[in-house]
Amino acid sequence: xxxWAVILAGGVGSRFWPLSTPRRPKQLLALVNDxxxxxxxxxxxxxxxxxxxxxxxxxxxxxxxxxxxxxxIPAHNIxxxxxxxxxxxxxxxxAMEIERRENGGAxxxxxxxxxxxxxxxxxxxxxxxxxxxxxxxxxLVTVGVVxxxxxxxxxxxxxxxxxxxxxxxxxFAEKPDVSTAGHMMRExxxxxxxxxxxxxxxxxSELRAHTPExxxxxxxxxxxxxxxxxxxxxxxxxxxxxxxxxxxxIPGDFQWDDVGTxxxxxxxxxxxxxxxxxxxxxxxxxxxxxVVHAEGSRVVLFGVSDLVVVSRExxxxxxxxxxxxxxxxxxxxxxxxxxxxx
Numbered sequence: 001x002x003x004w005a006v007i008l009a010g011g012v013g014s015r016f017w018p019l020s021t022p023r024r025p026k027q028l029l030a031l032v033n034d035x036x037x038x039x040x041x042x043x044x045x046x047x048x049x050x051x052x053x054x055x056x057x058x059x060x061x062x063x064x065x066x067x068x069x070x071x072x073i074p075a076h077n078i079x080x081x082x083x084x085x086x087x088x089x090x091x092x093x094x095a096m097e098i099e100r101r102e103n104g105g106a107x108x109x110x111x112x113x114x115x116x117x118x119x120x121x122x123x124x125x126x127x128x129x130x131x132x133x134x135x136x137x138x139x140l141v142t143v144g145v146v147x148x149x150x151x152x153x154x155x156x157x158x159x160x161x162x163x164x165x166x167x168x169x170x171x172f173a174e175k176p177d178v179s180t181a182g183h184m185m186r187e188x189x190x191x192x193x194x195x196x197x198x199x200x201x202x203x204x205s206e207l208r209a210h211t212p213e214x215x216x217x218x219x220x221x222x223x224x225x226x227x228x229x230x231x232x233x234x235x236x237x238x239x240x241x242x243x244x245x246x247x248x249x250i251p252g253d254f255q256w257d258d259v260g261t262x263x264x265x266x267x268x269x270x271x272x273x274x275x276x277x278x279x280x281x282x283x284x285x286x287x288x289x290x291v292v293h294a295e296g297s298r299v300v301l302f303g304v305s306d307l308v309v310v311s312r313e314x315x316x317x318x319x320x321x322x323x324x325x326x327x328x329x330x331x332x333x334x335x336x337x338x339x340x341x342x
Contacts (some may be wrong), residue, residue: 010111104201118255130197144190150182155192
């Protein structure tokens, strides 16, 4: 079986403002350790998939930066999307690219560039199991992460009957409130991680059958510009997985975290004795459970808890861990002279 990996590395990551900007978005930042999130994603996959079979889909504005960062990845494997159109068109284009280069029987493993994985070997074992299942069952396989907390920031997957080391999907649930998330966790639901594994031919066949937002553009041969102009934006979850009868889910428990906000860094960074997650020149006195990221300046905290402090040249953000998820609302209220600093 030929295996390919597709890494979705678009977007800006506005919840990591002021460090994340259009010219230096979240996936290019070293937020969890000393390596950028994207480079970490590639490193985790290379024991499973050779660099020449890793495709990276990203924004045209940072494609050159990614090529410079990931010199082991062939330049033609870094694909610049002409416009943001959601995960279904992006993965459809990647599937067609793999089919052009090899064949429809290849299995593609699809991940995002902005995750933290604590158990990397366990992660790869689950991906291998998913790839074997996708090939054997001709199924669209998603990996559902075993939840560790009732998090309202994720979608959830309810399991149905078992099938050959996997489960059929009873339903996909949108992001719930905290109470409902707790109920789902107790009932055995899984987090909808966004990890997808399938044969190229099966994926394209199901898109043609169930995803009109994309299917009409699959046979046009109009190039990437024409393809992305023709499709309608839609996620692969809503556009295909919620419509197909060929979806299976495999549980995964490998310390996965979607690094979605500054507050998430308390879970994925190494913390000091006071529970602080820090990077850069930071000095803390009688301070606990803070997230501090200092770039280009020194930050001192005294007698405070549960804060997020992000300092870069010319700009410092101070908020609470609780409000860290609301940065999009903050950005909408800021003048462009502050919001759009490069």
